[in-house]
Amino acid sequence: MLLGNKRLFSISEVRDDFPILSKTIRxxxxxxxxxxxxxxxKPQCVIDSQRHFYESENANIHRGVHALSEIATEKYERSRELVRSFINARSRREVIFTRGATEGINLVAATFGRANVQENxxxxxSHLEHHSNIVPWQLLCQEKSAKLRIIPMNENGELLLDEFTKMLTxxxxxxxxxxxxxAxxxxTPVKEIVQIAHAHGVPVLVDAAQAMLHFRVDVQALDIDFLVFSAHKMCGPTGVGVLYGRESILNTMPPYQSGGDMIRSVTFEKTLFNELPYKFEAGTPNIAGVIGLGVAIEYLTQFDWSTIAMYEKELxxxxxxxxxxxxGVRIIGTAAEKVGVLSFLIxxxxxxxxxxILDEExxxxxxxxxxxQPVMEHFGIPATTRASFAFxxxxxxxxxxVRGIHKVKEVFHV
Amino acid sequence: MSEIQTLYQDLILDHNKNPRNFRKIENADRFLEGYNPLCGDRYTVYVKLNGDIVDDISFVGSGCAISKASASVMTSMLKGKTIHEAQELFTIFHKLVTGEHISNQEREKLGKLEVFSGVSAFPTRVKCASLPWHTLKGIIEDKNTVVSTE
Incomplete structure (x- = not known):
């Protein structure tokens, strides 16, 4: 059912879009x-898009003179436009396809980081980071004899902005x-973090891997300099992600990987690099995956997201x-603002x-x-059980x- | 019994709740830390030898019920055994938890270790059960670094 130009959110209809949700297991x-x-x-439309591409449209992109290559290129670049519009980037040149959020962070560390970070x-x-937003910076700091500073958090798992402000030099x-x-x-209050950092002239990279499924991210409204995310955490295929970068910064960055597609001309004496975004997309990319990401974005954006946000909050x-x-159950992570993640201990x-035991059920x-691991250390625990939700x-x-948790206690006689 | 009940038998739950030999041996000849990075299980196994006989064996650390019970049962089984017997038991135990065929002669030697027979139905838990044993193997082979199941 459509309301205005948006599809009305109905949980039962939405579940029918995802074939795996009606399967049985164990x-x-x-x-x-x-x-x-x-x-x-993944919704059926994303699954179908993969099969359709390989059955009817498979060709390499950006170089063919033949019809199939034109179609594949058009589809691939159409996804770039869908991403641009989804995150409200100013230009397609600011949308770089990667293998995932991890590669996006590594790209920025290896190019922007190496070029700009010096000794001391x-x-x-922040203390909340996934290892993928810790280790690339740790390695860069080791290489450059630079320092890694950590924004602390409180007992609810919320970042301490006052401490952050004091940290900037x-x-x-x-x-x-x-x-x-x-975890x-x-x-996190990204808008405030960006404002504070920019007041000190410091650019900000935002890891939105866990955000994209739950709320819309507008890079212009937030004034973000770099944004990374993965397709597979927002109903798209695995092996594809996006790095958004502010064009003026991307232009100053040296290339990441080198090879085909990222060049304009090559002689044995000198190579001229391609323009944005291709400068950062060496080699044949995951074409089907990128097209699948586009279909996932079309799937997500057909709904009025404020309705879904309300549903998820209630859930x-x-x-x-x-x-x-x-x-005997304790929830770990009790921030006022949360996405659908419930970490707990019995x-x-x-x-x-x-x-x-839950798996058996x-x-x-x-x-x-x-x-x-730093998040676990903060709470003095080795691990948690995490249930995480989607729309x-x-x-x-x-x-x-809940019945499963009772079953666990029953098996353990507690 | 369901597979879950076979995995979490009373003896395992008991050893998890009240682990035996759960202490440090101050004058241990050898000790080694074993770590499973997948789930964060971390144990240090201590051994005091008298010639090639295990005079005393203990462990400290934390982890899931399967790994803790395994360390507890292992240490209570090996006291007084020779290093060779310990190695032999590990070989049979490993067959048990990975679901390999065990001869009747081998089964007789298993004793209490038989309670870990349910592990083989849970491939993701084999590493939990074998972590203390891998750590012991590291001690026997005189490794100095942390033993990892990964």
Whole structure:
């Protein structure tokens, strides 16, 4: 059903778009998929787009004189325009396709980072970061004898902005911060962070891997300098991501990988690099994946997102209340602003055991440190069990989770 | 019994709740830390030898019920055994948790370790059960670094 030009959000209709959600697992158990922060499921249109490309449109891009190559190039570049519009970038030149958020961060570290960070300079990240937004900066700091500074957080898992402000000096070359924590769900105040950093003349990279599924990100409204995200965490295929970069900064950056497609002309004496964004897209890219990302964006943007945001908020509140009410369960990560991530501990039962028993009930969750060991250390715990939701998650599935937790306690006689 | 009940048998739950030999041996001949980066299980195993006989063996650390119970049962089984017998037990134990065929003769030697038979139905948990044993193997082979299951 359409309302205005948007499709009305109906949970049952939406679930029908995702074939895997009606599958069974573990000897006929209904699949309860609560591991959306790891990767989301894919709607039929995205799945079909992959098959269709390889069946009818497969060719290499940007170089063919033949019809198929023209079609493939047109589809690939159409996705770039869809991404541009989705994040409201000024120009297609600011949209670079990568393998994922991790590669986007590595690209910026290897180019912007290497060119701009010198001895005793500082890079600021936060205590909430995924390892992918820690390690590239750590390696860069080691290489350049620079320092990594960490924005601290409080007991709820919220960043301390006052501390952040004090941290910025003339030596600060970049702030790299997550928009939403994969381990706790905390949504960070990116707008304020960018304003504070820019007041000190420092550019900001935002890791939006966990944000894109849950809310719309406008790079111009937020004045972000770099934004990275992965297609597979927003209903698209794996192996594709996006780096958005402010054009004026991208122009000053040396190339990342080199080879075909990123060049204008090559002689054995000298190579002229291609214009943006191709300068940063060496080699044949994941063409089908990029096209799939475009289809995922079209799928997501057909809905009025304010309705979905309300639904997700209600879902998280319900899940938090239900899970918190279970005797012996403690929620880790209680920030005021959160996406649909519920990390929790059951007293005297290790998360890995919780994960195994829930799995036996058909409930897919993540157990571990979630590639965010500093977050675990902050709370003095080795791991959590994490249930993470998407707009296609239902209250009924949360009820399954609650029953599953009771089952875990039963197995452990607590 | 369901697969889950077979995995979490009472003996395993008991050893998880009240681990045996859960202490440091101050004058240990050798000790080594074992770590599973996947789930963060981390144990240090201590051994005191008398010739080639395990005079005392203990562990400290934290992790899931399967790994903790495995360390607890392992240490209670190996006291008084020779290094050769410990190695032999690890070979049989490894067959048990990975679902390989075990001869009747081997099965007799398993004793209490038999409670880990349910692990083989859970491939993701094999590393949990074998972490303490891998750590012990590292001690026997005199490795100095942290033993990792990855």
């Amino acid at each position: 000897n006929g158990k209904r699949l309860i998929y609560l591991d959306n922060a790891a990767t989301t499921q 300079d500082e890079i600021v990240i 003339k030596r600060t070359k970049l702030v790299a911060v997550t928009y939403a924590s994969n 706790l769900g905390t949504v 998280l509140t319900y899940a938090t209340e239900q899970v918190k009410a279970i005797n 007293e005297n039962i290790h998360p890995h055991d919780v994960g195994t 058909g409930i897919a969750v993540r157990a571990g440190h979630h590639c965010a 296609y998650t239902t209250k009924e599935e949360i009820d399954y989770l």
